[in-house]
Amino acid sequence: MEFSTSPYLLKDTSVRRVMTQVLLALVPGIVAYALLIGPGILAQIAIATLTALAAEAAMLRLRDKPLALFLGDGSAVVTAWLVAITFPPVAPWWLTVVGVLFAIVVAKHLYGGLGQNPFNPAMIAFAVCIVSFPALMSQWPGPGSHLAPAQQLDWIFGLAPRLDGMTSATPLDALKTALRADEGHSGPLPFLAGNAQAVIALCYLAGGLFLVWRKIITWHIPTAFLGAMGLLAGLLWLWQPAGFANPVFHLLGGGAMLGAFFIATDPVSGATTPRGKLIFAAGVGLLAYIIRVFGGYPDGIAFAVLIMNICVPLIDMYTQPKVFGMKDQ
Amino acid sequence: MGLMQLFKFKGGVKPATNKAQSVTLPIAKAPLPSVVAVPLHQSIGGTPRPLVQVGDKVLKGQMIGEADGWISAAVHAPTSGTVREVGMYAAAHPSGLLTDCVVIEPDGEDRWIERQSVDYKTLTPEQVRELLRDMGVVGLGGAVFPSHAKTQASRSVPMEELVINGAECEPYITCDDLLMRERAAEVVKGIAIFRDLLQPKKVLIGIEDNKPEAAAAMAQAVQAAGEDFQVVSVPTLYPAGGAKQLIRVLTGKEVPANKRSTDMGVQCFNVATAYTAWRALGHGEPVISRLVTLTGNVAEPRNYEVLIGTPMDELLAIAGPKADTDGIIMGGPMMGFLVPEAKAPVVKATNCLIAHSPALFPPKAPEMPCIRCGSCAQVCPHELQPFEMYWFARAKNFGKTQEYNIFDCIECGCCSFVCPSRIPLVQYFRFAKSEIWARERDKKAADGAKTRFEFKQLRDEREKQEKAEKLAKAAAAQAAKKAAEAAAAAAAEGGAPAEAAAAPAAQSPEEAAAAAKKAAIAAAMERAKAQRAQAQPQNTDDLAPAQQQEVADIEARRARLRDIAKTELAHPEAHPAEAAPAAPADDGQTPKN
Numbered sequence: 001m002e003f004s005t006s007p008y009l010l011k012d013t014s015v016r017r018v019m020t021q022v023l024l025a026l027v028p029g030i031v032a033y034a035l036l037i038g039p040g041i042l043a044q045i046a047i048a049t050l051t052a053l054a055a056e057a058a059m060l061r062l063r064d065k066p067l068a069l070f071l072g073d074g075s076a077v078v079t080a081w082l083v084a085i086t087f088p089p090v091a092p093w094w095l096t097v098v099g100v101l102f103a104i105v106v107a108k109h110l111y112g113g114l115g116q117n118p119f120n121p122a123m124i125a126f127a128v129c130i131v132s133f134p135a136l137m138s139q140w141p142g143p144g145s146h147l148a149p150a151q152q153l154d155w156i157f158g159l160a161p162r163l164d165g166m167t168s169a170t171p172l173d174a175l176k177t178a179l180r181a182d183e184g185h186s187g188p189l190p191f192l193a194g195n196a197q198a199v200i201a202l203c204y205l206a207g208g209l210f211l212v213w214r215k216i217i218t219w220h221i222p223t224a225f226l227g228a229m230g231l232l233a234g235l236l237w238l239w240q241p242a243g244f245a246n247p248v249f250h251l252l253g254g255g256a257m258l259g260a261f262f263i264a265t266d267p268v269s270g271a272t273t274p275r276g277k278l279i280f281a282a283g284v285g286l287l288a289y290i291i292r293v294f295g296g297y298p299d300g301i302a303f304a305v306l307i308m309n310i311c312v313p314l315i316d317m318y319t320q321p322k323v324f325g326m327k328d329q
Numbered sequence: 330m331g332l333m334q335l336f337k338f339k340g341g342v343k344p345a346t347n348k349a350q351s352v353t354l355p356i357a358k359a360p361l362p363s364v365v366a367v368p369l370h371q372s373i374g375g376t377p378r379p380l381v382q383v384g385d386k387v388l389k390g391q392m393i394g395e396a397d398g399w400i401s402a403a404v405h406a407p408t409s410g411t412v413r414e415v416g417m418y419a420a421a422h423p424s425g426l427l428t429d430c431v432v433i434e435p436d437g438e439d440r441w442i443e444r445q446s447v448d449y450k451t452l453t454p455e456q457v458r459e460l461l462r463d464m465g466v467v468g469l470g471g472a473v474f475p476s477h478a479k480t481q482a483s484r485s486v487p488m489e490e491l492v493i494n495g496a497e498c499e500p501y502i503t504c505d506d507l508l509m510r511e512r513a514a515e516v517v518k519g520i521a522i523f524r525d526l527l528q529p530k531k532v533l534i535g536i537e538d539n540k541p542e543a544a545a546a547m548a549q550a551v552q553a554a555g556e557d558f559q560v561v562s563v564p565t566l567y568p569a570g571g572a573k574q575l576i577r578v579l580t581g582k583e584v585p586a587n588k589r590s591t592d593m594g595v596q597c598f599n600v601a602t603a604y605t606a607w608r609a610l611g612h613g614e615p616v617i618s619r620l621v622t623l624t625g626n627v628a629e630p631r632n633y634e635v636l637i638g639t640p641m642d643e644l645l646a647i648a649g650p651k652a653d654t655d656g657i658i659m660g661g662p663m664m665g666f667l668v669p670e671a672k673a674p675v676v677k678a679t680n681c682l683i684a685h686s687p688a689l690f691p692p693k694a695p696e697m698p699c700i701r702c703g704s705c706a707q708v709c710p711h712e713l714q715p716f717e718m719y720w721f722a723r724a725k726n727f728g729k730t731q732e733y734n735i736f737d738c739i740e741c742g743c744c745s746f747v748c749p750s751r752i753p754l755v756q757y758f759r760f761a762k763s764e765i766w767a768r769e770r771d772k773k774a775a776d777g778a779k780t781r782f783e784f785k786q787l788r789d790e791r792e793k794q795e796k797a798e799k800l801a802k803a804a805a806a807q808a809a810k811k812a813a814e815a816a817a818a819a820a821a822e823g824g825a826p827a828e829a830a831a832a833p834a835a836q837s838p839e840e841a842a843a844a845a846k847k848a849a850i851a852a853a854m855e856r857a858k859a860q861r862a863q864a865q866p867q868n869t870d871d872l873a874p875a876q877q878q879e880v881a882d883i884e885a886r887r888a889r890l891r892d893i894a895k896t897e898l899a900h901p902e903a904h905p906a907e908a909a910p911a912a913p914a915d916d917g918q919t920p921k922n
Binding site for chain 1: 338339342344345423500573577583584585586588658660662663664665666667685690692693694695697698699700701702703704706707710711712713714716717733734737740742745746747748749750751753755756759
């Protein structure tokens with residue numbers, strides 16, 4: 001009989017199960033993505049997953065950790081999928097590999113592996129690549145430019161020349177450029193690349209609600225993230241409707257839904273107390289809006305998350321909840 | 330069953346209750362064991378003093394250990410027989426350490442002492458409390474706190490609610506359930522005792538809603554007794570049976586860790602405690618047995634009335650443990666522990682024995698790193714942040730664990746239950762708590778030793794000083810005597826020189842004493858200086874052998890010179906010829922070097 005201590009009853013759960021449910025929750029969004037924008041995303045996910053598992057295995061080996069136990073925990077796959085989803089679907093394969101390697105090797109294992117990373121690994125990958133390869137990271141299949149499936153794959157694997165005309169900036173970027181050029185926008189705003197992005201965002205929302213229902217995440221972070229971003233977007237839009245996009249555009253555009261439910265909710269690098277989560281996520285939402293509207297990058301989620309990651313220890317320290325019986329003392 | 334507003338406590342978990350197995354059969358009486366070993370220390374507080382010796386014949390119910398102090402409770406012989414041993418014996422404790430026990434060989438007659446029922450209403454509350462203490466009535470919910478010490482209302486806060494705990498939230502355990510089903514009338518009588526002592530405005534009996542039979546039986550008994558106690562069904566949610574959680578659910582009050590519940594006008598007793606209180610007063614029976622659920626990996630799970638001191642393996646054998654049984658858990662699966670020694674005796678805190686098998690309780694998956702998912706914080710009924718405490722406990726940063734209120738942790742196990750990384754969180758917290766206790770003990774011991782040492786130094790110094798003063802006084806007296814004699818002689822010879830001779834005598838004894846004191850102080854300073862010199866490293870420590878030789882030579886020369894100088898200074902009269910230049914001109918009495 002092995003020496004063990006109470007409790008002897010344990011809930012049927014594991015890190016692997018948690019990560020699997022996160023992956024499951026991503027599936028609707030990915031399916032919509034593949035159907036509406038093209039199968040490039042599936043190739044990216046495959047590349048990212050293989051790279052992540054290889055990098056994870058190599059690092060575990062170097063760090064002398066049990067391979068099967070950690071390789072099977074699913075955390076590297078979650079990181080891989082998030083990198084793949086946030087990168088342009090037609091990014092060259094090596095860009096995805098560089099991003100994933102950076103996420104797994106540097107952002108995760110050099111900081112101590114699972115549970116130790118102060119920064120969100122997927123967002124580190126995004127930040128590193130957008131700073132290092134801004135052009136490639138900004139090439140998205142243009143609205144209406146239906147890049148044929150085969151063509152997307154050719155681009156990913158470098159089998160065909162990348163034609164500038166076939167890609168374009170994201171709707172967020174396009175809007176920003178238009179507003180900056182003082183063209184203004186007449187009539188309703190371009191509603192998100194033929195609604196494809198909005199549909200994908202709604203799929204992420206559905207997956208996110210699944211995670212809330214499964215108690216993998218709590219309501220705090222998505223609510224504060226979307227609430228803060230929507231509020232700021234709404235105020236500016238009400239003040240100057242011609243100068244700012246409406247809040248729906250912001251919440252369904254770019255990476256807002258993905259960020260609110262899947263990225264800012266990374267427990268390792270995010271705040272953990274209930275009030276801390278609200279502060280952390282509101283900070284991410286506000287910063288993301290500011291960066292995407294006033295900054296130089298197509299979207300601001302990655303930098304917003306990383307900036308707020310820095311604040312997490314402080315936020316957690318100052319938002320410790322009162323314990324049982326001490327609420328009015 | 331009263332309809333009343335219930336409150337919620339945060340957190341909690343819902344493990345499979347596994348209670349159905351052991352409630353199908355009525356309570357049975359366990360057969361007389363071959364031996365009973367009664368630990369003297371079975372309650373919080375002072376260890377009872379043994380009243381029997383090896384060879385003594387004892388009767389069932391005879392007091393064998395007397396309460397030591399107010400927070401303590403007596404222990405009694407569970408059956409008649411002969412005392413075979415008074416000493417260390419296997420204990421029902423996870424540490425596996427032995428404990429002081431009275432080991433009795435039953436004579437098989439099970440002969441009682443003379444039992445006297447008392448009408449407690451004719452006694453003063455103080456007498457009732459003493460009686461409860463001497464009857465060994467302690468909290469049978471598991472905490473075994475002496476019950477009499479909980480029956481005094483706060484002086485400043487009026488008693489509002491008396492909460493009776495029949496929640497029994499731990500999986501597998503059903504002894505309180507069966508007690509309420511079968512002996513509700515006596516439980517109600519016991520509750521009345523506590524009610525009379527505490528005089529609360531209302532009495533609330535909380536029972537988890539998975540025990541409708543028990544609740545119905547209790548409600549009926551309350552009605553039959555004409556009492557106004559309220560039987561309240563509370564939602565089944567572990568750990569609703571924790572005293573603080575049940576108080577919260579029934580009254581909305583949160584008793585903080587640093588307060589007594591009576592300071593908030595509420596008190597809580599277990600149903601089994603109430604039952605034993607009634608048996609003690611109404612029947613003159615001390616606490617020598619209790620209900621124990623035998624369950625888990627056994628052929629016939631059931632509740633038994635078991636004598637305190639019964640060896641656990643012998644008891645479990647009654648229920649027919651299956652072949653793959655590899656251990657015994659005392660208590661429930663959430664807060665219990667694997668008994669390190671199967672022959673350890675049943676004690677007042679033993680509410681359940683679970684036969685452990687790998688099939689029933691599969692070995693835990695390997696521990697993974699914490700991913701800060703916060704599940705533990707969400708289920709903690711005391712609203713702690715277990716993952717933060719874990720972090721600090723692991724880093725042995727015990728101060729921080731205290732900042733995060735580790736001593737509010739009731740070790741209910743909810744955090745470990747839900748942890749996806751399979752971290753034995755409770756174990757880390759037990760470790761941190763015991764380390765903090767150990768450090769506090771060490772610190773106290775060190776402080777004590779320091780105080781003692783300083784006092785000893787002070788005393789030594791004082792004694793030396795007193796000795797020196799005594800000597801100085803004696804010397805002064807001697808000198809005065811001599812001077813007086815000289816003066817007398819001079820006076821005999823003629824008047825004038827007497828004054829001159831008297832002058833040194835006038836200096837003493839006061840001045841001589843002062844001088845002696847000064848000398849003593851100087852000597853002490855000198856000793857201290859020597860000690861310091863010894864302690865301080867010298868720059869001559871790391872030298873080549875040749876250099877060392879040279880230094881040694883020089884030192885030797887110096888020492889010789891010093892010796893010569895000393896002997897000359899100390900005994901100037903020994904070398905009168907050389908004395909003159911070396912000796913100071915003024916008095917020649919105080920050597921200067």
